[in-house]
Structure formats: structure tokens, C-alpha cells
Amino acid sequence: MSEHIHTTDGHAHGEHEGLTKKKIWQVFGILLLITVIEFFIALWVLPHGYMSHMVGNIIYIGLTLLKAFYIVAYFMHLKYEKLGLQMSLTVTFIFIIYFIVLLLIEGGYLQLHMPFQ
Amino acid sequence: MDSLSQLDQVKTTPWSGGRSPWSVEYGKIMMWFFLLSDAFTFSALLVYYGAQRFSKFTWPDPDLVFQSIPGLTDSGAPLVFVGIMTFILIMSSVTMVLAVEAGHRNSKKEVIGWMIATVIGGFMFLGCQALEWSHLFHEGFGWGEIPAAEHLEHFFSGEVSTVATQQFANLFFTITGFHGFHVFTGVVLNVIILCMTIAGVFERRGHYLMVEKVGLYWHFVDLVWVFVFTFFYLI
Numbered sequence: 605m606s607e608h609i610h611t612t613d614g615h616a617h618g619e620h621e622g623l624t625k626k627k628i629w630q631v632f633g634i635l636l637l638i639t640v641i642e643f644f645i646a647l648w649v650l651p652h653g654y655m656s657h658m659v660g661n662i663i664y665i666g667l668t669l670l671k672a673f674y675i676v677a678y679f680m681h682l683k684y685e686k687l688g689l690q691m692s693l694t695v696t697f698i699f700i701i702y703f704i705v706l707l708l709i710e711g712g713y714l715q716l717h718m719p720f721q
Numbered sequence: 722m723d724s725l726s727q728l729d730q731v732k733t734t735p736w737s738g739g740r741s742p743w744s745v746e747y748g749k750i751m752m753w754f755f756l757l758s759d760a761f762t763f764s765a766l767l768v769y770y771g772a773q774r775f776s777k778f779t780w781p782d783p784d785l786v787f788q789s790i791p792g793l794t795d796s797g798a799p800l801v802f803v804g805i806m807t808f809i810l811i812m813s814s815v816t817m818v819l820a821v822e823a824g825h826r827n828s829k830k831e832v833i834g835w836m837i838a839t840v841i842g843g844f845m846f847l848g849c850q851a852l853e854w855s856h857l858f859h860e861g862f863g864w865g866e867i868p869a870a871e872h873l874e875h876f877f878s879g880e881v882s883t884v885a886t887q888q889f890a891n892l893f894f895t896i897t898g899f900h901g902f903h904v905f906t907g908v909v910l911n912v913i914i915l916c917m918t919i920a921g922v923f924e925r926r927g928h929y930l931m932v933e934k935v936g937l938y939w940h941f942v943d944l945v946w947v948f949v950f951t952f953f954y955l956i
Contacts, residue, residue, distance in 0.1 A: 622822065622825045623818060623821075623822060624822075625819065625822060628815060628818050628819060628822065629815070632811065632812075632815045635811050636808075636811065639804070639807060639808075639811070642951075642955060643800060643804060646784070646799075646800055646955055647799070647800060661956050664951050664955045664956055665951065665956075667951075668947055668948060668950075668951040671947045672944055672947055672948070675814070675940055675943060675944045675947065676940075676944065678818075679814055679815075679817075679818050679936075679940045679943075680936075680937055680940045680941070680944075681933075685743065685745060686742070686743045686744060686745070688742060688743055689743040689745060689750070689753070693753060693757055696757060697760075697764075699761075700760075700761065700764045700768070703764065703765070703768050704768050704771065707768050707769065707771065707772035708768075708771055708772060708775050710772060710776075711771065711772035711773065711774070711775025711776040712775050712776070714775075714776035715775060715776050715777065715778060718776065720778055720882075
């Protein structure tokens with residue numbers, strides 16, 4: 605395998621700040637808290653009608669993206685990688701955003717123009 | 722300064738060759754780009770789910786479809802079981818990070834302990850998913866199968882649609898199945914890494930980079946679940 609090659613990489617690796625145990629449990633707490641908020645919205649706020657489902661869905665997606673940020677940035681260590689790697693792994697999702705917009709518009713069009721099934 | 726050392730100087734910038742510009746080991750970069758392609762696959766499935774949902778006037782209400790805790794109650798507990806599953810997966814992600822952290826300190830014993838915890842978490846999640854799937858099968862859901870028309874009203878809070886129910890069932894089993902397959906693969910990889918750690922392979926190698934690479938995959942599985950959870954169970 606590749607043991608011989610990464611003597612330099614091993615050195616470079618030491619330059620990253622490692623994640624301390626304290627930080628790990630902190631991120632775990634944040635992820636858990638966000639999930640609890642989602643449950644609170646799903647089981648209490650929405651059934652009581654304090655919020656429209658549209659607003660609820662937007663909040664859900666926002667909280668999901670926040671959770672994704674914490675997992676990718678801290679657990680997957682991307683926050684401590686070089687900018688080039690961060691960019692190549694995140695900017696690529698512009699294609700997915702395009703795909704989402706494209707297909708949701710298509711779906712909305714079908715709802716308007718197809719008979720009820 | 723002679724011309725030779727000038728040439729050497731030219732080669733010292735990150736992208737001029739002869740070094741790793743991102744300071745990331747080869748296998749780790751490859752794992753990242755594999756995960757990027759995998760993220761595209763999952764995105765495609767979830768975007769198709771969204772498009773189907775947008776195209777239907779009505780859709781099964783997740784609070785009504787998922788309200789059982791297998792073995793405890795058949796109804797009246799929306800989101801509780803999937804909440805437990807989510808907690809298990811987040812928890813096993815944490816034990817994986819702790820294994821990576823122990824690997825940085827070359828502490829073989831701690832890596833073994835946290836890897837065992839991660840494998841247990843993976844099996845627990847798969848067990849929960851098996852229970853949930855079999856519960857839905859018993860209710861009549863499946864690939865190409867939905868409960869009898871007269872029972873469908875139990876799963877809708879508004880108008881009832883057989884087409885929407887069918888799309889929901891197909892996409893639910895396909896997407897959670899594909900995710901479950903990833904969890905299973907991750908557990909297999911974790912077991913292999915655990916055995917290699919116990920055998921002392923990484924100790925002799927002097928670093929625990931393999932634990933980090935498999936850890937990336939494991940966190941990705943957790944990441945996908947975060948999205949599946951939102952789009953299938955919450956929205």
C-alpha cells in the first residue's frame with residue numbers, strides 16, 4: 605500500500621489541529637440539540653398550529669443543512685483541510701442545486717397539468 | 722545564488738509539483754471524491770422524491786405512516802422510533818471520531834474500544850431498520866405494493882391517492898434500502914479495520930490513517946441519514 609509515500613504527508617498531517625475530545629462532545633451536543641428542536645417542531649409546534657407547514661419545512665431544511673455543516677466540518681475534519689479541497693468538495697454542489705430547482709419546477713408543473721390520481 | 726537553486730525555488734509553491742498541494746494523503750483524497758460521487762447519487766434519489774411529491778396533490782402523512790415502535794406499540798408514537806435510530810447513528814459517528822482521535826495518539830487500546838462501539842452502533846441501526854421494514858411490510862407496503870384501498874385513509878391526513886402511496890412506498894424502500902446498504906458496507910469496513918487494529922497492522926505502520934479514511938465513509942453514512950430523516954419523516 606502507500607506507506608512509503610506519505611512521510612511528507614504524515615508531517616503535514618501533524619500541522620492540522622486535531623479535534624479534542626471536548627470539541628467532539630460539544631459537536632455531539634449541538635447535533636443532538638438540533639434534532640431535539642426538530643422533534644419539538646414536529647410534535648408540538650406544528651400540531652398546535654403555531655406555525656404553517658411551509659415555514660416548518662423551511663426551518664427543517666435549514667436545521668438539516670446546519671447539522672450537515674457540523675458533521676462535514678468537524679467530524680469529517682473538512683474545516684481543518686486546505687481551502688482547495690474545501691472548495692472542490694463544496695462548490696460542486698452547485699450542480700445539485702440546479703438539479704433541485706429544475707425537477708421541483710417540473711414537479712410543480714405536473715401537479716397543475718395532470719388529472720388527480 | 723546559482724541558477725540551479727533558483728530552479729529549486731520555483732518548485733516550492735504548492736501547485737508546482739513534487740508535493741501534495743492539499744497536504745492530504747492519496748487514499749484520503751480518493752475517499753473524499755468517492756463520497757462526492759456517492760453524494761450525487763443520493764441527491765439524485767432525493768431530488769426525484771421531491772419532484773414526485775411536488776407533482777402530487779396529496780401525499781401520505783409521515784406522522785401517520787411512521788407511528789409504531791416495533792415490539793412496544795403499533796400506533797400513537799410518531800417519530801419516536803426513527804428518533805432512536807437517528808440517535809444511534811449520531812452516537813456511532815461520535816465513537817468513530819473518538820477512534821480517530823485515539824489513533825492520532827497511537828493508542829491502540831482506545832482505538833479498539835471505540836471501533837467496537839462503532840460496530841455495535843452500526844448493527845443496532847441495521848436491526849432497527851429491519852424492524853421498521855418488517856413492520857411496514859406487515860402493513861402492506863413494499864416495492865410495488867401498497868395496503869388495500871380501504872385502509873389507505875389511515876395514512877393520509879387529507880385526500881387519499883393510490884398513486885402517491887405507491888410512489889411513496891417505492892421511494893421509501895429504495896432510498897432507505899440504499900442507505901441501509903451503505904450502513905452495512907460501513908459495518909463490514911469497520912470490522913475489517915477493527916481486526917487490522919487488533920492484529921497490530923497500524924501500530925507497525927506507525928499511523929492510523931486507515932481509521933480516518935473509513936471514518937470519513939462512516940460519517941458520510943450519518944450525513945445521508947440526516948437528509949433522509951428530514952425528507953421522509955419530518956417534511
